[in-house]
Amino acid sequence: MDTFAHTHVRFRHTLVAAICASLLVPALALAAEPDLAAIQRAVAGQHDASVKRLQDWIALPSIAAEDLNSREGAEYMARLAREAGFQKVEILDTDGKPGVFATLDAGAAKTVGLYFMYDVKQFDPKEWSSPPLESKIIDKPGLGKVLVGRGAVNQKGPQTAFLSALHAIRDAKQPMPVNLVLVAEGEEEIGSPHIGQLVHRPEVEAALRDTVGVFMPAASQDTEGKVGISLGAKGVVELELVASGEKWGRGPKKDIHSSLKAMVDSPAWRLVKALDTLVSEDGNTITIDGYPKAPPISAEEKAMIAMSTQLRSEAKAKEQFGVAHWIDDLSWQQANERLISQPTVNIQGLVGGYTGPGGKTILPHRALAKIDLRLVPGMKKDDAVAALKAHLAKRGYGDIEVNVSGGYDPTSTALDAPLIQAQRTVLERRGLKPYLSPRNAGSYPGFVFTNPPLSLASGHFGLGHGSGAHAPDEYLLIESSNPAVQGYDGAVMSFVEYLYELGR
The missing domain is CATH 3.40.630.10 (Zn peptidases)
Structure with missing residues (x-):
């Protein structure tokens, strides 16, 4: 509207002024605040x-x-x-x-x-x-x-x-x-x-x-x-890791009596051993060979996290999550820095054999782990999946199926x-x-x-x-x-x- 006024300041004729005023009405209407x-x-x-x-x-x-x-x-x-x-x-x-x-x-x-x-x-x-x-x-x-x-x-x-x-x-x-x-x-x-x-x-x-x-x-x-x-x-990858006697070529192709464990390999233990290679002994650091590296947390990101942790209650967060300690007993700010900056390998669930009341004394022919991978900017879903598959193959677990159901960067x-x-x-x-x-x-x-x-x-x-x-x-x-x-x-x-x- 300032530009409009300056452009027309030399026009003094009443008719032109009237036209200008009429043109301003819709603009004023559009600029009006809503009736909240x-x-x-x-x-x-x-x-x-x-x-x-x-x-x-x-x-x-x-x-x-x-x-x-x-x-x-x-x-x-x-x-x-x-x-x-x-x-x-x-x-x-x-x-x-x-x-x-x-x-x-x-x-x-x-x-x-x-x-x-x-x-x-x-x-x-x-x-x-x-x-x-x-x-x-x-x-x-x-x-x-x-x-x-x-x-x-x-x-x-x-x-x-x-x-x-x-x-x-x-x-x-x-x-x-x-x-x-x-x-x-x-x-x-x-x-x-x-x-x-x-x-x-x-x-x-x-x-x-x-x-x-x-x-x-x-x-x-x-x-x-x-x-x-x-x-x-963060990005995410949802997948299943499946160990089976059929794919492995060892262990049973159907559930058998657990007494036979003395002479038959166990796909369930194979899955457990494979899972153990994905993370450090405490389960908190990714050890997958060739896995995409997370970029270091920046000073700007640290400043944002410092401000947010000052405003939020650590005690309430622990109560909400039902936890008594953060990883490595980190401080509130350090735990949040880790939360924001670190990728994760998480086991959502483990499924295999009998899980009903009492025992069933079987040697399961198949075991499955439901996994999610969280990714930070600088990492790609496809790179993470490729590294996981290559890692398992390199470690001798190439028979374990990697079934990706979804995910994104x-x-x-x-x-x-x-x-x-x-x-x-x-x-x-x-x-x-x-x-x-x-x-x-x-x-x-x-x-x-x-x-x-x-x-x-x-x-x-x-x-x-x-x-x-x-x-x-x-x-x-x-x-x-x-x-x-x-x-x-x-x-x-x-x-x-x-x-x-x-x-x-």
Whole structure:
């Protein structure tokens, strides 16, 4: 507008001035701030319907690992997108589970990408104090009322809160500040093996290329209300190592009596011995020959971690995780430096032979280890898998099968990316002082956005609190008893504010 005024300062004719004034009206209208109070009223008015939307979604579990409800999950995700205002919604098939691609054209100047997942982790109802698909709302001392259910915080709760933000903006008759491009997959919990087949379809990639970046809704506050901004995530590889008498050529090809161990080799012990070569004696340092090296932690990353550890409680973290010591009895800051900077080889589970009541005295013909490898920036999934296979072969364990089910590279985004700076602005405007983290210790397939050919910013955002991802009694905070921690409606409003800030 300053340029416009200076360009026309020499024009004094009344008619020209009138024309100039009329031209400014649309610009002023576009620059007007949204009526956040009206949106807040809409959020409060739709609270029950929003929570019911989440409960209904949780009642339909899509579990990729169990091949359960994948098509139904995609159809439900598509329905939720249409109801939230996305005009174009498509279910896209892959060589695995289907995904959803949707766009919302608001006629806005900027476009924002969204990453959703509609699948959830497996669960055993016997381990839960509240049925995992019933989404009961219970009192949780020190927090308030929480909704307990599989997917409550990972990720259906935050995603539903984001969709509720779109409903509220529309119900309040406020303009959508940005256009949206949504990619939703149904295989995140098995390592997103076909995410590339969704994102790199020509029409999807073209739509994402115009975005300022891609973010994943989250409930990022801890129990005290503190919140961090993460600049990336570790990569992951999910795989199985299988030792069998058939592949080995030694040991039995079927389970036999355990007394025969005196003269027959054991595939189960072979797997144990092979696993032992992957890590140091304490299990904490990777010893795979030729494994990709993690770059040293930088001074900037150390400074971020130092700030975050000062703000977060070590005692509460230990209580939450149920641990008494960190590796090597490291200090709180040193443990977090290790958490952020180090790759890992983790045994998720060991399966072999008889595991029921009592004993069965057998010599199992087959044993399996479920493994995940976490990778930091500078490491590649394919390099890690290749090194693992070569290591086993070199050590004489080439018969052990390495079955990779999914995985992807790490992700990293610059602090000055508008997608990240908008998060900081929203949080600081609320009086929050977010700490920075170089990356999440967990993983999500953000690499498909941050790596070429898209090379976009990617991250997580959202207020609110939840916990128990992948574990029994997973929950999302609905009504908070602590003003510093946002409940469900506060989480919805954080997405409203974020969208408007991105639109600016």
